[in-house]
Each structure stands twice: as C-alpha cells, then as structure tokens.
Amino acid sequence: xxxxxxxxxxxxxxxxxxxxxxxxxxxxxxLLGLAGLxxxxxxxxxxxxxxxxxxxxxxxxxSVVDPLGPGAAARYEDGLKVTVSRPRAxxxxxxxxxxxxxxxxxxxxxxxxxxxxxAASEYGPAPLVVRAGRSLDDHxxxxxxxxxxxxxxxxxxxxxxxxxxxxxxxxxxxxxxxxIPVTVEVDPPSAGHRETxxxxxxxx
Numbered sequence: 001x002x003x004x005x006x007x008x009x010x011x012x013x014x015x016x017x018x019x020x021x022x023x024x025x026x027x028x029x030x031l032l033g034l035a036g037l038x039x040x041x042x043x044x045x046x047x048x049x050x051x052x053x054x055x056x057x058x059x060x061x062x063s064v065v066d067p068l069g070p071g072a073a074a075r076y077e078d079g080l081k082v083t084v085s086r087p088r089a090x091x092x093x094x095x096x097x098x099x100x101x102x103x104x105x106x107x108x109x110x111x112x113x114x115x116x117x118x119a120a121s122e123y124g125p126a127p128l129v130v131r132a133g134r135s136l137d138d139h140x141x142x143x144x145x146x147x148x149x150x151x152x153x154x155x156x157x158x159x160x161x162x163x164x165x166x167x168x169x170x171x172x173x174x175x176x177x178x179x180i181p182v183t184v185e186v187d188p189p190s191a192g193h194r195e196t197x198x199x200x201x202x203x204x
Contacts, residue, residue, distance in 0.1 A: 007058065011161045012187040015184045021129070021196055022101075022153050028196055029081045037159045038136060046168075052078035052080065052105075053077070053144060053192055053194030054076065054195045054196050055059060055060055055074055055075065055076060055077075055197060056077045057073075057074070057075045057154075059072070061099060061172055062195075063195075064135050064136060064196075064198050064199060065135075065197055066148065067082060067135040067183070067198040067200040068084070068198065068200070069199070070084060070085065070086035070087065070199070070201050071083070071084075071086050072084070072199065074186060074197030074199075076186035076194065078103040078105045078106075079104035079106070080101070080102070080103060080104065080109065080188065081101075081102040081104065082099065082100065082101055082186045082188070082197060083099070083100045083102075084098075084099050084199040084201070085097045085098040085099075085100070085173050086201070087122075087201050087202075087203050089172075089204075090172070094148060094172050094174045095172070095174075095175065095203045096170065096171065096172045097171050097183070097184075097201070098170055098171065099128060099153075099169045099170065099171060099186065100167070100168050100169075100203070101166065102134040102161055102165075102166045103162065103164065103165050103166070104164065105163060106163060106164065107160070107163065108160045108161065108162050109130075109160070110158065110160055110161070110187075110188075111157045111158075111160045111161055111188045111189075112128065112154060112156075112158040112188075113127050113158065113189045114158065115154075115158070115171070115174075116151065116155040116157070119153075119154035119157040119158055120147070120150045120151075120154035120157065122145065122146075122150065124185060126156060126187070127187050127188055127189055128149075128153065128157060128185070128186060129183075129184070129187075130145070130147050130156075130167070130171055130173060130182065130183075130184050130185075131145060131182070131183055131185075132144050132145035132175070132176075132180060132182060132183075133181060133182075134181045134183060135183045135200050136199055137183075140180070140187075141173065143180045144174075144175070144176040145172070145173050145174070145175050145176070145182060146173065147172075147173050148172045149165060149170065149171065149172045153169050153170065153171055156169045156170075157169060173203075175203050178203060179203060180200065180202070180203055181197060181200060181201070181202055181203075182200070183199065183200055183201075183203045184198070184199040184201065185197070185198075186199070189190070192200055
C-alpha cells in the first residue's frame with residue numbers, strides 16, 4: 001500500500017507586490033534621470049550652436065531696443081559678465097563710471113581686441129563705445145559728449161583677461177549739458193559670434 005502523499009506546503013510564497021513596486025520605482029527614477037540628462041544636453045547643444053555669445057538674462061535683454069540700465073549686468077552664455085556702474089558727477093563737471101568685465105568662461109579673453117587705438121570709441125564700432133544719445137539714436141542732436149580718457153580706457157581693455165579674473169575700466173566723460181542720455185555699447189571680440197550689450201544711462 002502506497003502511503004506516500006504529496007507534502008503539504010507549509011511556507012506561503014512571498015508576495016510579488018513589493019518587488020514589483022520597487023522595480024517600477026527604479027524604472028521611473030531612471031527615466032527621469034535620462035529625461036533630465038537629455039534636456040541638459042539639448043540646452044548645451046543649443047548654446048554651442050549659438051557660439052555661446054548670446055546674452056542670457058532676465059529683465060531687459062540688453063539689445064538696442066531693450067537696453068540695460070545703470071548697475072545692471074550683461075550676462076553671456078559662455079560665462080562673461082559685463083557691468084556698467086551708475087554715472088557719478090565730479091567737481092570739474094565731468095562724470096565718471098566703471099565698466100567691469102568678469103571672465104567666468106573657460107578661456108582667456110581679450111576684451112579690447114589687439115589695438116588700444118581701436119578698443120574704445122565715441123562713435124563705434126569698437127569693443128567699447130560710449131556715446132551721446134539713446135541706444136536707438138543714430139546720432140545725438142543738440143548735445144554732445146567728450147570721452148576724456150578714451151585712450152586710457154582702450155589701453156586698459158587690451159591686455160588678456162584670464163579665467164576667473166575681473167577687470168574694471170574707468171570711463172570719464174564731459175557732456176555738453178547736464179541730464180543728457182548716454183549709451184554704452186559693449187562688444188568684446190570673440191572667435192565666433194558675440195552679441196553687443198547696450199546700456200542706457202542719464203548724466204544727472
């Protein structure tokens with residue numbers, strides 16, 4: 001007589017619920033990570049196609065139709081930042097301001113190009129232009145501006161500016177009348193494309 005019987009299972013098989021949940025959670029995290037990486041790569045590719053010379057900031061764009069104001073900074077995609085200070089009246093009737101270059105790019109820059117004579121101008125085009133009038137004006141009418149230290153400013157712009165370095169360029173101007181508008185155009189030379197940043201100030 002066969003007395004062997006199938007053994008009765010005494011252990012309950014583990015539930016698949018927690019394992020399935022853990023697997024789904026890991027898959028979701030992986031997908032989110034891949035999506036974030038893809039978005040970062042796409043943004044970096046877009047910047048690369050632009051040449052990293054585009055202005056990238058909130059508020060006024062710094063374009064000729066939407067200039068920045070005194071104390072504002074023009075921020076480029078490659079890490080260059082340029083700030084123009086508020087003009088300060090001097091006892092001799094001139095006004096002084098400072099243009100500050102901060103190089104947070106990964107390479108050495110030459111903010112004024114190769115020639116001090118061509119680095120600064122009251123009329124443009126040049127790496128740094130300080131002229132009378134609003135940014136959209138082709139020329140000022142009824143008033144003018146004398147850039148007193150343009151040669152010194154041009155000479156200060158030419159030396160190479162290393163990475164993680166800052167340079168302040170002093171500008172002193174003499175307006176033909178108090179309260180006139182002044183435009184500062186910053187166009188640092190680049191191997192590729194770089195937008196010109198426009199600042200509009202008032203000599204109060």
